[in-house]
Amino acid sequence: MSPELEIFRRSPTGKPKSKHPLVFVHGAYTGAWCWNEHFLTWFADRGFETVAFSLRGHGGSGGRELRSLASIDDYVEDLEEVVETLGKKPVLIGHSMGGYVIQKYLERHSAEAAVLMASVPPEGLIASNAMMAMAQPDLFFHMFWLQAIGPHTLLRERLGRAMLSPDIAEDEGMIYFGRLETESQRAITDMMGANPIFLTKDEAPAMLVMGARDDEIIQSELIHHTAKRYGADYALIDDIHHAMMLDQNWEKVAETILEWLQVKLVSQQRSKGNKTAA
Known part of the structure; x- marks a missing residue:
């Protein structure tokens, strides 16, 4: 039996822009709270139904006592459960590990569109970890110790600089760091090659792959590689770090997603309308 999930929802303000809800999937060490800070209300204010949930063992969701045993497939099951409550085809937006979960979900399910933000690439974490070990040992x-002991104060300064811009790392970043938690070791093992992605370019929906140009965790070269694999649209954001939904220039990220959605959802709706008319 799946644990009860923490879910945040926002209804669109004014006339809805789309019949497809935006479903946000968080990354490792965090919870749905990372979307609740800015993105849920921001997109709801622009006419979208928004939904974010905490994966099992994270945030306010159940299953904390078994979190270390949770697999990527378990996280996909959580996403399936949330999507089933909507009764509509979603737009999926995932950050880091959440992007990996979305790619696994899309192996067996469809979505109206998908946005991968600083996402673990389809080949997993081996390349990004190797690049990090060489360039930023x-x-x-510090990432190793975060997994081993959790968000200890001794790790805060270096991890803070990787996650957030200096201007907010000492303020909001202090609060955010304290809310981090260890990740499932099984899920990390899955992303190290134990549960690879088999999603193909032809199976993928309309997709935007975006990253932070100076990201030290999921490097820009890997963002470009992921976009190329799926034939996806591609965007690199300047002056922002890995935690793209929380950093100082988070609104630049949101605006990039909004502009892309407006083009993709409208063009897809017109295409469907033309097919119906024919």
Whole structure:
């Protein structure tokens, strides 16, 4: 039996822009709270139904006592459960590990569109970890200790600089860091090659793959690689770090997604209308 999930929802303000709800999937070490800070209300105010949930063992969801045993397939099951409550085809938006979960979900399900933000690439974490170990060995070891002991204060400064811009790392970043939690070791193992992505370019929906140009965790080269694999639209955002939905320039990220959605959802709706008319 699946644990009870924490779910945040926002109804669209004014006339809805789309019949497709935006479903946000968080990354490792966090919970739905990372979307609740800015994105849920921002997109709802622009006419979208927005939904974010905490994966089992994260945030306010159940299953915390078994979190270390949770697999990527378990997280996909959580996403399936949330989507089933909507009764509509969603637009899926995932950050980091959440992007990996979305790619696994799309192997067996459809979506109206998908946005991968600083996402773990389809080949998993091996390349990004190797690049980090060579270029930023101090960060590599801090990430190891985050998994081993949780958000200890000794790790805050270096991880803060990887996640957030200096201007907010000492303010909001202090609060955000304290809300991090260890991730399922099984899920991390899955992303290290134990549960690879088999989604193909032909199976993928309309997709935007975006990243932070100076991301030290999921490097820009890997963002470009993921976009190329899926034939997806591609965007790199300047002056922002890995935690793209929380960092100082989060609104630049949101605006990029909004502009893309407006073009893609409208063009897809017109295409469907033309087919119906024919």
